[in-house]
Amino acid sequence: MPQTPPFSAMFDSSGYNRNLYQSAEDSCGGLYYHDNNLLSGSLEALIQHLVPNVDYYPDNQMRKIAPKILQLLTEWTETFPYDFRDERMMRNLKDLAHRIASGEETYRKNVQQMMQCLIRKLAALSQYEEVLAKISSTSTDRLTVLKTKPQSIQRDIITVCNDPYTLAQQLTHIELERLNYIGPEEFVQAFVQKGPLDNDKSCYSERKKTRNLEAYVEWFNRLSYLVATEICMPVKKKHRARVIEYFIDVARECFNIGNFNSLMAIISGMNMSPVSRLKKTWAKVKTAKFDILEHQMDPSSNFYNYRTALRGAAQRSLTAHSSREKIVIPFFSLLIKDIYFLNEGCANRLPNGHVNFEKFWELAKQVSEFMTWKQVECPFERDRKILQYLITVPVFSEDALYLASYESEGPENHIEKDRWKSLRSSLLGRV
Numbered sequence: 392m393p394q395t396p397p398f399s400a401m402f403d404s405s406g407y408n409r410n411l412y413q414s415a416e417d418s419c420g421g422l423y424y425h426d427n428n429l430l431s432g433s434l435e436a437l438i439q440h441l442v443p444n445v446d447y448y449p450d451n452q453m454r455k456i457a458p459k460i461l462q463l464l465t466e467w468t469e470t471f472p473y474d475f476r477d478e479r480m481m482r483n484l485k486d487l488a489h490r491i492a493s494g495e496e497t498y499r500k501n502v503q504q505m506m507q508c509l510i511r512k513l514a515a516l517s518q519y520e521e522v523l524a525k526i527s528s529t530s531t532d533r534l535t536v537l538k539t540k541p542q543s544i545q546r547d548i549i550t551v552c553n554d555p556y557t558l559a560q561q562l563t564h565i566e567l568e569r570l571n572y573i574g575p576e577e578f579v580q581a582f583v584q585k586g587p588l589d590n591d592k593s594c595y596s597e598r599k600k601t602r603n604l605e606a607y608v609e610w611f612n613r614l615s616y617l618v619a620t621e622i623c624m625p626v627k628k629k630h631r632a633r634v635i636e637y638f639i640d641v642a643r644e645c646f647n648i649g650n651f652n653s654l655m656a657i658i659s660g661m662n663m664s665p666v667s668r669l670k671k672t673w674a675k676v677k678t679a680k681f682d683i684l685e686h687q688m689d690p691s692s693n694f695y696n697y698r699t700a701l702r703g704a705a706q707r708s709l710t711a712h713s714s715r716e717k718i719v720i721p722f723f724s725l726l727i728k729d730i731y732f733l734n735e736g737c738a739n740r741l742p743n744g745h746v747n748f749e750k751f752w753e754l755a756k757q758v759s760e761f762m763t764w765k766q767v768e769c770p771f772e773r774d775r776k777i778l779q780y781l782i783t784v785p786v787f788s789e790d791a792l793y794l795a796s797y798e799s800e801g802p803e804n805h806i807e808k809d810r811w812k813s814l815r816s817s818l819l820g821r822v
Contacts, residue, residue, distance in 0.1 A: 423745070428752070431745035457491050461501055464488065468509040470762075473516065473574040473600075475509060516603075519572050523606050526782060548621045548634070551780045555637055559644035560771035561778055562614070562653040566720045569607045570765035575758050577604040581727070582734045607723060611656045613786065618660025620787040622669075623795035631799065632675035635661065639681045646687065649704040649718040651697065655688055665789075665796035672800065694725060705760070714770035721764065730757055794818055 421436030422429060464484065468475065475481045485506075492502040552558045581601050618638055625631045638657050645654040660666065661681070667673075687696050704719045711717040737750040787795060794814040802808040 429748050431741050431743075431748055433744060434746055437746065457498060460487070461491050461498060461505075464491075465501070465505050468505055471574065471576050472509055472512040473576055476513060476516075476600075516572060520602060523602075546780070546784075547624060548617075548780070549637055552774070552777045555640035556644045557774065558641050558777065559648060559650065559653070561774055561781060562641070562645060563648055563650045563718065563720065564769050564771060564773055564778060565610065565781060566650055566652055567718075567765070567767060567769045569603070569610055570720065572603045573607060573765065574603065575762055577601045578727075578730055578758055582731055604727075608727075611652060611659075611723060614653060614656035614781075615660035615663065616786040616792070617781070617784070618657050619663045619666050619792050620795075622661070622666050622672075623787065623792055623799060626799070628669075628672045628799070629675060631669065631672040635666075635672065635676045635681075639676075639678075639684070642684050643680055646684065646700070648715070649707070650720045651688075651701060651704075651722045652720050654684070655722045655724075658684060658688055663792065665792040668796060668803075669800050688722075694722075697722060697725070705764075708764070708767075714768055717767045718769075719764040719767070721761070726757075726761065730754065733757070790814055790818060 422432035422440060424430060464487065468484070475484055488502045488506060492499040548558070552561070577600075581604060622631055622634050622638070625634060638661060642654050642657040645651070645657065687700055688694070689696050701719070701721060708717045708719050733750070733754060737753075738747055739750065741747050793810065797807065797811040797814070802811045
C-alpha cells in the first residue's frame with residue numbers, strides 16, 4: 392500500500408514531528424506557533440481564541456462582525472456546499488443569513504447572491520446523481536446483450552472513434568466532469584468514522600454521503616473493464632492486436648494531457664489476466680511504447696516515477712498559458728491511499744493533549760491541491776456519440792472476460808481447460 396514518503400518520514404512512531412514541536416517556543420493563550428504557523432494547542436484554547444463573547448472579540452471591531460460572518464458563510468458555501476444538504480445545516484444557514492440581511496442593503500444583496508449560488512450547486516449535484524443512478528440501473532453485462540440481441544452490439548471502440556487522440560480527450564471530459572462533483576468533505580467522510588478529534592460524541596451530520604467519490608472509483612473500474620472487453624471481443628488476433636495498439640496510443644496521449652487516472656485505468660485493463668494471457672495476440676503488438684508507459688506508472692519505490700511526472704504536470708499547471716496545460720488528473724486511488732495513510736499514521740492529538748495542527752495542515756494541503764485541479768475546465772470539444780459509448784456500452788464481467796479469452800486463444804493447461812468448460816456451461820449453457 393503506497394504511502395507518501397516525504398511527509399511520513401518526518402514523523403516518529405508517536406505520529407508527530409518532535410523537532411518542530413520542540414522548537415515551538417512562541418505561545419499565546421495555550422496555542423503554540425512556529426514561524427507564525429499554528430502547530431498545536433488545546434481545543435479549548437482554540438475555541439476561546441476564535442469565538443467572540445461579551446468581553447472578547449478577536450479583532451476588537453464589533454462593527455465589522457456582520458461582513459466578516461458573511462464572508463465566512465460565503466467561503467463555506469462555495470468550498471463545502473454539500474454540508475448544506477443536511478436540512479438542519481440549511482435551516483441554520485437561512486436563519487443566520489436572515490439576521491445579516493436585516494441590516495444594510497449591501498448585505499441583503501450579498502446574502503441573496505450567496506443563497507442562489509448554493510441552491511444552484513446543490514440542484515446540479517442532485518441532477519448529476521440522478522444521471523449516475525440511471526446509468527447504474529440500466530447497466531447490462533455485454534455477454535447478456537450478445538446472447539439476446541447480437542445485432543445491437545456490432546460496434547466497437549475503433550468504429551465509434553478511430554482516432555486515439557480524440558478518445559483521450561473525451562476520456563478527459565469524463566474525468567474532469569466527475570472530479571468536479573467530488574466535494575472536499577467527502578475525503579473526510581470517507582475516513583473519519585468518529586468525531587474529528589476522536590470524541591465519542593456523534594458529529595453534527597452523522598451520515599454524510601461519499602457517493603460522488605465512490606462513483607469516481609467505479610468509473611476507473613469500468614474503464615479498465617471496457618479496455619479488457621474491447622481487446623477480448625474480436626475473433627481474429629490481428630484485430631485484437633490492433634485494439635491493443637490503439638489503446639496504447641490513447642494511454643500515451645492521456646499521459647501527455649496530464650490525465651493520469653485514465654492512463655492507469657487503461658494500463659490496468661491491459662494487464663488483466665484475460666488480456667495478458669493472449670500471448671499470440673501480444674506477439675503481433677509493437678510493445679515499446681507500452682513498456683515506456685508501464686515504466687512511468689511502475690508501482691515500485693512508492694510510485695516514484697508517477698509522482699515525479701505528477702509534480703511536473705502540477706508545475707506546468709501553475710505556469711500554464713492555456714486550459715490544456717492546466718489539466719492535472721491524478722491517479723485517484725493512490726491519492727485516496729495517501730490521504731488515508733496520512734490520516735491513520737499521524738495522531739490527531741499530541742502526547743500533551745494538544746491538537747496536532749501540523750497533521751491537519753498537511754491534510755488540507757493535499758485536499759486543496761486536488762480542489763484546484765478539479766476546477767479546470769476541459770478545453771476539448773465534446774463528442775456526444777463517443778461520450779455516450781464510453782459511459783453506457785455494456786462491458787464483460789470477469790467471468791465473461793475469461794471465457795472470451797479462452798475462446799480466442801485456447802486453454803494452456805488443465806486448470807484453464809477445466810475453467811473454460813465450467814464457464815461455457817454456466818455462461819453459454821454449452822458443454
